[in-house]
Amino acid sequence: MRIPENLSYTKEHEWVRLDGDVATVGVTAFAAESLGDVVFVQLPEVGDAVTAGESCGEIESTKSVSELFSPVSGEVTEINQSVVDGPEAVNADPYDQGWLFRVRTADLPELLDAAAYAALTQED
């Protein structure tokens, strides 16, 4: 299971990439694999205020529904419309084409590095 070194992670199996004050958010390959084929993604809307650790959307696979948690607090600046139109990108390319939304954030909460996240997935 791929866990890129340059990203940060949450216990909810999401990844975060910080570019300046904008955080890009997606789910990890481990999450995508556990969910099965993703068939529906509900994202927050551009302009929404999201809060770290709180639900801001949903991911549905054939078999299950999972809440999407925002790993950071701030304002949503962009969503990945191509993932809404083609949710299979979450399975096919979770760290790149399958990104979900971007948040402008003032302060980044404490996140896991790749090694700590890898250890977490070993426990599950």
Add this chain to the structure above:
Amino acid sequence: MKTALHEVHTGLGASFTDFAGWSMPVRYSSELAEHRAVREAAGLFDLSHMGEIEVTGPQAGDALDYAFVGRLSAVRPGRARYTMMCNAEGGVLDDLVVYRLADEHYLVVANAGNAAVVSAELTARAGGFDAEVTDRSAETSLIAVQGPAAVDIVGKLTDADLSSLKYYASTPAVVGGQDVLLARTGYTGEDGFELYVPGERAAAVWRVLTEAGEPHGLLPAGLACRDTLRLEAGMPLYGNELSTELTPFHAGLGRVVKFDKPGDFVGRAALDTRRDPDRVLVGLKGSGRRAPRHGYRLLADGEDVGEITSGALSPTLGYPIAMAYVLPAHAEPGTALSADVRGREEPVEVVPLPFYRRS
């Protein structure tokens, strides 16, 4: 518990799930690809978690007529029948397929989660008959090859005349050099076969089917796609659409109850008084991509009128489908209802079952 094919699945990179105490493949790669393979080519399933119980002896048929709601004594050797086992109150203990292998030899196939109950109940109910009940679940593997290419795949491996092996029939056969019970049955809505084989030869049968199926696009297929396939085909799943709280009449399967067969059967008196169910099973069609799921409530003008038993975004049809129990007043096809999908009302329409029928 692990099936005889567990290591084969591990080698194929399967993800596993617990099903009734069994570690079973939920998917090998993508359940949507596996679903599509079964609809368009073929899928290969390990169903060895299911229960196989033999009933033999001069009164085997009479014992089954008493134990089940159907008339199994009237099934001809070589044919099979879908039936149910009910309790004395008429509640469904399991839905099953019964193969008549010979005059005095039947094979009862039970759901994994009910196999122990069915085996114990059958033993008890056969007590007054000259019949013997033997649970073969532990030593029997079940492999299914399902899909439009199944007949070509199995045909390459056997001399058995598949054109004369009708739907819901079975025959002993040699498939890829292995002795099996070859049955034309399934739970996917497609043509296909189920092969019963002793556990120690399951891996060999799996291998020859995989090799023969490869040029036809056969994929190993897990329980995730099995569930969406059976839902599209409108087939009930015990624990979702069937339970001890429900009779066959609730599920729209009253036709399997044979009140006119000679002799009594367990549940008869109760079922006779429960022919008009207080809620009925319907199909529902949604819009968009958000599927109503097991346990969600159904509303009509804000009033609670029923509950979803199974639901998914149909991989074949592209829209949400579901089965639900509703009050009879809301069961007519065309009725507009709404499903409470995690606090949001999604419109659904009552439609006839099945959702999908093979062409």
